[in-house]
Amino acid sequence: MLEVAETVDGLALRRWAHTCITGLEDHCDEINDLNVFPVPDADTGTNLLATMRSAVCAGESVGEDDGAAAVAKALARGAVSGARGNSGAILSQVLRGFARGLEESATPEILGGTGLRSALRYATDLALAAVSVPMAGTIVTVLESAADAVEAAEPNASLTQLVRVAADTAAEALSRTPKQLDVLGAAGVVDAGGLGLVVILDALVETVTGHTPERSSLATRQGTSLPTCQGERGSDTGHVYSAPHLAHEVPGQDYEVMYLVAADDGSISTLRARLGELGDSVVIVSDGGDDAGDSDDGGASAGAMWSVHVHCADAGAAIEAGLAAGRLSDVRITCFVLDASRSAAAAGRGPRAILSVVEGEGSAELFSQEGAQVLRSYGAITPAQLLAAIRGTGRREVMVLPNGALPAQDLVAVGAQARGDDREVVFLPSSSTVQALAALAVHDPDRIGVDDAFAMSEAAAATRWGSLRIADERALTYVGTCEPGDGLGLVGHEVVVIDPDVVAAGCRLVELVLGAGGELVTILLGAKATDELGERVAAYISSRNPGVEVVVYRGGQSRDLLQFGVE
The missing domain is CATH 3.30.1180.10 (Hypothetical Protein Tm841; Chain: A;domain 3)
Structure with missing residues (x-):
């Protein structure tokens, strides 16, 4: 067992990075399954893990006697150069925040309480600056909550106290994300990137205190808790539902484009504006150039390397915009539709989804156990939430058990909108949860859709x-x-x-x-x-x-x- 440490030196910071990898490996599948925003492509956990591994690889190049600031700077540069996806780019800025906080502290060779406050504040500012359109209910929201809580803590609070405050506050903020972002609320999940950040901050708690925080009560999905150990790593008690890997649902934005570009700040400003015209989810992050803390506004020097991320319809135009800004390298293009199709085929999923509107934890678990996807009502839902949940199933054919949640005219309107996306949507005549359970009991995915809908409708009506x-x-x-x-x-x-x-x-x-x-x-x-x-x-x-x-x-x-x- 590790001893409690009131400062973190370079070796301990490297140990934290390795612990982050272990935690992300443990939770990778769960984080992927929660991934519905900004694109439901089920890869947030994979991207965070790949980015952290790149950071650790770069951190190994620093000498064993080097202090925390040097290690943090190496981790940040490795994360930027190896960033994967939206979440990986933001993680790189979290690490860069630690680098800047340490470099500007009175004791750059060790991370103490004051350095942690600065690190989390810089991390938040850099992450917010990196995202073109920050959204409440995402990893940035969770990060900002942790930074605010640490900043508001007692001035003489120890590092042990502060890391626990940061991690616990992040976990609390994570639990609120479904109420802050409609797409999360409709899917009944917390933000995937936010969960990754909680894992990373919990790893810092383990590094400093020798104990992993107990998170068994943290619900990440209806009826589901974050599987973490009771005191020591290795005694998982939580249960994870497997969520469907969802298809991309942003009309026209078929590609994720990422690359590294060496450019100055002015060229990056032009590039950011151009990518904003071409697509969305624009995230541009810097490794800090020659000096991780050379700019008061979080910018970088003329020699900085930037990691660029965008979702767009024209991948070629996004690359041309990068070429106009500077020297490109490590270009990566992902086609969402192709990946979703391959994932569905690999998982052997049928063409039809069953979506049920459900109120109550126990009922949600009953439906999930029977293979239905669940939209939690919390007493009421809106037509927009139901439409988002239908789209979020990732299936072309969807049977909906509305259970009296919306009047008939709203269901007709939602059905029309969903069918406009080239979906076949059938609303089954269930006015209550018990009728929906009866319908689900006779569901047979091997039947053709019309026959299955008839059998389920008959069972509901007979109840x-x-x-x-x-x-x-x-x-x-x-x-x-x-x-x-x-x-x-x-x-x-x-x-x-x-x-x-x-x-x-x-x-x-x-x-x-x-x-x-x-x-x-x-x-x-x-x-x-x-x-x-x-x-x-x-x-x-x-x-x-x-x-x-x-x-x-x-x-x-x-x-x-x-x-x-x-x-």
Whole structure:
């Protein structure tokens, strides 16, 4: 076990870089699976890992007796020259921020608390300057939150305290990213690059303290936690869902172009503007030239090497713009459509996706286990979120289980927009989560689409369903007046039972629905329902209907105490 260190010298900084590689290797697949922004090409983890490996390779060229500033500068230059993708380019600026912070500190041979504050602030400024259009809810947001928290910490805080503040704040900021960026919220995931940054800051905590932060409660996807160790590395306890590798969905931007260019600041400004005209996701980062800290605005000297990244429709024009700016090297061009097609073929994925709107952690897990993709509603969704989720499936043929989340006219509008992207979209007649579960149970990906849609629609329509709620105000219903606190039993959307005893209301409701017969009752317990409620209702069903099978799941929906379906 490593000892707690209040400063980090050159050797320790190299050790941190190696620990970053180990952490990124451990989480590479998970980070890739979360990758939906700026392009859902499932390579953020791979790009971060490749960039960090390039940094470590460059760091090995520094002598063992050299201080932290020299090591950081070598790591930064290696990262810039070997940057892969949008995330790799930003990672290179994080490392360059450490180089500048150390170089300008009173003790450049070691990284202490003051140096860490400067390093994270420079890293944030450089990353923001590198991205042409910074977006909230991305790796830059997570980085800025960590820098702000360290800067706001007590002036006499130790390095041990500050690295923990940085990593913990980054993890908290990461958990907020789905609410900051619509495409993340629609997919129900955190930012992939932000997760990579948390892994990197956790590696710094391990380097300084000898312990890896415990992150088992950090949800990266609905029902999923970040797999990290409890104290020591190597005791994973988390579970990871495998997400689909998604196709590129930015119309016309079919290529990712990256290259290195030796140029001065003026030429780079012209290049940035030109690439902005040609495409999006423009990121241009510098290795700092001959002096990592020679410019007050984060710029570089005339001898700087720049790493350029853009998504565009005309790869040739992007390269011509680089040639006009300076001397090019290491040109790399990726075709999103071709890569997505190869990935789908390699994974053996069928042509059809099932997308279900779901509220509640437990319900989301049920659908995910059955192979459906999930759009988390959190009580409500917008047509834009549903459209983004349909596009995010990466499939041409999509069957949607809307579960009453949107009115029919909105579904018609969303379907029209989705079909405009040359997709075949079918909305199945599910008004509730339990109907969607019944439909999913008969889904057969080997059937042709129309036959599968018919079978699933028939199963949903044949499932009678009801829900139990608690009245929050006095109101007149179809069966009389309810008072606040009464149990309300609904069949579909109509109140059919009112009872001051909530359990009694649930039992009466189920009995009414079972009056027409049934073989299976599925009960989903809401977030506010007790296990006892589910047990008592299930026991009532079994005692009155001995031939009926009852299954109870913890759904987690916010409004219904329980929702049940009868098949």
